[in-house]
Amino acid sequence: MKTLQDYCLSHTDDEFNVLVALVLSTGLRRGDILGLDLHRDGKYYVLEVRRSISPISDDTKLKTKGSKRSITIPKKLFDLVTSIPPKESGYIFNWSNFKQAEMLRKLLISLNITPTTFHGLRDTHASFLFANNMRLDYVSKRLGHDSILTTEKYYLDLMPEKKDEQDDEAMNLLENL
Template sequence: MASIEKRGSSYRARVTIYQHGKRDYLTKSFKTEKEAKGQAIAQQNTLFKDFYYLFVQTVKVHDVRKATFDNYIKAGKVIDNLFPTAKLGKLDDVQMQSILDKYGETHSKKTVTELLKKIRTALRYAYAKGYIYNDFASLLKAHGKELPKRNKALSMSDLTKLKHYLLEHTDNEFNLMVLLEISTGLRRGEILSIKPEDVHYDGQYYCVEVKRSISPTTDDTKLKTKHSRRSVTIPENIYDLLKTITPKQSGYLFDWFSFKQSGMLKELLKKIGIPTTTFHGLRDTHASFLFSNNIPLSYVSRRLGHDSILTTEKYYLELMPEKKHSQDTNALNLLESL
C-alpha cells in the first residue's frame, strides 16, 4: 500500500512494488497531502480490465517470454467479458469469486486455473502499489468442470505394442518422431527443433542435444526453463534411424506437419488399437516407465528437463497399471505376513 510522509514543504507518496522477483519502491512528491492521496484514489477508479491491460503492457512485457506474454493478452480478452464495469478499488474476493465460479460452469478447471493465475498476479501488483487496500488474491479459488485427462500415460503393454509397431514401420517419418518421443520424453517443441548436428555420439553414448524449442504460436525458440537445455541419451538403433532422415530446407530434422501432430498421433494409435493420448501423454509414459523400473527420480527429472524434482513428482510419475497392481500385491503380502 501507499505510504505518505511530509518532506519539508511537500508530501511524498511511496509504494512498494515487486519486479523480476525483487522488491523495489516507487516515490513521487506532491505539494499537498490531498494530491498525494488523490493519486491512489484515481487509480482505484480505474476499470479492472483497463488496469490489467496496462499492467501486462508495461510490466509483464519485460518479465516473461513472448509465448507467456501472448497468454496474458488472451486472458485479457476473457477479463474484458467477465469484468466489463468492475472498478479496481471496488473489487473484493466475494464479487470476483462469484464471477469466476460462473465462468467455471462452462469451462474446465484447468482453464479457470490458468486465468486465475494471471488475475492474481495483477491484483498483487495493484496491492503493492496501493491501488487496492486488501490483498485478497490468495482467497480466490479455481472451480470448473473436471474433464477426462487427455495426457494419459499408456500402460506398459500398450507402450510395448506401440514400440514394436513403430520399429516395423520406420519408413514413415512421423513414426520416427513418435519413436523418439517414447525413447526420450522430449517435449514436442524440442523434437521439432532438432537439427542434424544435435544428434551425435559423444564417445560413450548416443545423444540428442536439446538447445531450442519450436512453437506453433511464436517465432521464439527459447527453451521452457534453464534446465531444459540438456543432453538426452538414446539407444543406438534410434540414433541410426535418425541419421537416415534427410534434413528439411529449414535446417531442422523433422517436418513440422503444419503442427498437426495431435491429429496424426490420434490416427496412429487408433490404427494400432491403443487408447488415445497426446504427445505430452507419451512424455508422461516415458517418465512413468523409467520410474516403474526403479530409475532414480533425480535422473528422470534431469532427463525431462525439469527445474525441480517436485515438478516431476507432481505431474509425470503416475504409475503404470501393471506396476501398481504388483505393488498392491506386495503391500498385501507384507500386511498378511504380520
C-alpha cells in the first residue's frame, strides 16, 4: 500500500495516479470516485459521494443507501484533486473509456506489486484501517455499507489475525477478572 501510495503521490502529473491515491485513501468504489464532489467543511477536507458513474448505464444511482456519504481526506490529497481541471462532463476525473482496471494492472506490474482490482484497493484501505485499530462502525460508514454486519462479515473473514488478537485480549481480560 505504501509503495503504491508513494509512487502515485510523487507522479501526480498523471491524473490516474491521483485517482489511485484517492482510492487507497478512501476505499471508494471506482464509479464513486469518477462521480465525486469535493468541498472544505471547517477543518476537514471532504469528498461527497452522491452519484456513481458506470460503464454500462447512464444511471448515476449509488449502490446502496449507505453509499451516499461524506469522507474526509488529507489536505495534500484534497489540494491535488482540486488542482485537476474539471472535464467537459463536469466531473473531475477522465473516465478513460472505463479502462481504469487495465491501467491499474499495468501500474501495479510496473511497480512489481501483485496485480489487484479497484475493489482490491478498497479492501486494502479497509484492512489498513482495521490493522490500525479503527472501529468497525467507522470503517463501515467510510465504505458506505448499509449495515455494520456487511463490513463485519466480509472484512473479519479477510483478517483472521484480528479475531485471534481479540480472542487473546478477551482471554486475558477474563483470566485477570
